Amino acid sequence: MALLLKSARCIDPLVGLDTICDISVRDGRIAEVGQDLSIPKGLTIDLTGKVLVPGLVDMHVHLRDPGQEYKEDIRTGAAAAARGGFTAILAMPNTDPVIDCGSVVRYVLERAAKVSRTRIYTAGALTAGLQGHDLAEIGDMVEAGVVAFSDDGRGVQDAGVMRRAMDYVKCFDKRVLSHCQDESLVGNGVVNEGRASTLLGLAGWPALGEEAQIARDIALSKLTGCPLHIQHLTTAEGADLVRKAKAEGLPVSCEVTPHHLFMNEDHLDATYNTSLKMNPPLRTKADNKALIEALLDGTIDTIATDHAPHAAHEKSLEFELAPYGTIGLETALSLILTNLVAPGIISWNRLIELMAHAPRRILGLELVSLKAHSVADLTIIDPEMTWTVEEHDFVSRSANSAFIGSVLKGRVTDVYVGGYASLENGELVD
């Protein structure tokens, strides 16, 4: 099937492109990029006023499938991804059963092939059952198609176990994605140790509980040579540790979530909004600032959402009892456009690097670029569209967003995966 996308502003720093032009697509790949293109037959779409970029990737998503389909499943999660402008996502393995062997991996990938236009990759567990003791069947999962390994949701407590896991994963040329949380320091912490824990009478989750494991895992990466990716970085000090590791030339990358960039513990008040309960917790205003600086200087490689759906009945509990997490797929790009691109803090080029190129590099996936022969995974954005985040307006099965009520500028209108639309004029394509 042939497709001609006309007159969008096409931006891709990988090929130094930022101009209004046409892109033709044939057999799932870009055929030509240029002015005044035409195709003999097929579909022509006028994208005047829109911005067209390489398809975005979110490398931190909880699809909850298998086992917790009442929160989200592969079909609804993939739809939420398409609505948010993502052409590919990486599913985390803390499902039920845990994705810790080849058969569960095959379930996820086969199911995705049936119900999802969005490309779905999956991470496998580092340790069996996420228990933090014995290695999961890492080789078996690589054969089944896993692209990275993580015990996300928990830190690996035992340094010896983490060392063995990294030594082993390295043999398969894969990366370890690390959720850094030292349980002996964090305990039952539910909000940042500081202002929020003091004023709300809640157990504190100290920054050091995260930073201590970041430091440990960087040291283990140095020892083992295993590529390491720090998940959902939240603090100035954590960013500094990654900055130093990169300066040393270590194979270390990291991600930050929109909620840790744009929200902090001051947003928590005596209304105990459980949509603001996440792990790691919202930190301080100073951390927001330091994370944005780390985005600018290249310390932070990518923006990932940690999309963590939970059912309404689970979140409408006492704060200490509610589960951790906020959804993020449908709001991430608009938040970055509104808060970072529109005010000129980062460029479109940097946004594309952060949300399209970097995650593919980190995961060892084929890059997508606006040039002939590249896979036609494309995200098209109306940069002027203003919209309000509303609870009833998610295609995710859950609505636990930290950003309900936010007025955002810039929204995805169309998404193409391998030349086929997963989103058209803001509407999902089945």
Next chain:
Amino acid sequence: MGTLATEHLLNIEDLDVAGINAVLDTARSFKEVNERAIKKLPTLRGRTIINLFLEPSTRTRTSFEIAAKRLSADAINMSPSASSTVKGESLVDTAKTLDAMDCDLLVIRHRYAGAPYIMSQNMRAHIINAGDGKHQHPTQALLDLFTIRERFGGFSGLKVGIVGDIAHSRVFGSLAPALRLLGADVTAIAPATLLPACPELLGANHCHKLDEILGELDVVYLLRIQKERIEQSPFPSLREYARLYGIDRGRLERMKRDAILMHPGPVNRGVELTSEAADTAANLLLYQVNAGVAIRMALMYLLLGGDRDGSLA
């Protein structure tokens, strides 16, 4: 229609200085009523007050129950074993169920912070927070303020030391900001392992050595060491805690002549206070308990629509 600026008492910050004074003044009138042979007033006849205590409590629940009955309200007590929460009902559903029974005022004690706010969002009744997790216990703060005001006539310039498990204390969470608002100087005195991350946000200075500051204090307020809540031993032993932070004969003698000892009860004899010190302080500790009934009567009366000037017509 209430006569306080607030519909509910969820946090001590719901009351400004005028509000606190209205509660204390009204409580003083009720305290006089409580000293009569016939203690019952018809004020809240026909009103329904539910005491929902989702965490074990005898003293506070009894105090609220007596307060409601003295005002002729119909008081119903609900405790964990009697409530649906043991059957897995969510707090929101509990609130909606109680709301459907048309109660006028709900008193709630819960082990989780923010529970009173959840009730206020799902019920038409006025809500009084009788202690939520490690967050707030505003009626305890008010009865403490009442006791201090009766002793010193006011708060301005008073030096108050609050000693003990500050980090896990909802009493501190309510009392310290109120004392600061009223012009007192508050110091949290505890080892670092028992202090919250930022005590200054609750209006308090802090220090680790009781003996360095004891001689300057007008009020020495001892928090109960809640052995059942302490996790990962924040101090080596109760014996060591008592040596460093307990009030014994020697420390009693080093206190200012007119300084007072307070404690929210129940006292762990031999921990916060030696038996001797507890007996010395007993009158005031019982005064706090006595004032508690009057304070809770005052709140029920003011929230449910008494006269603004506090007269008991």
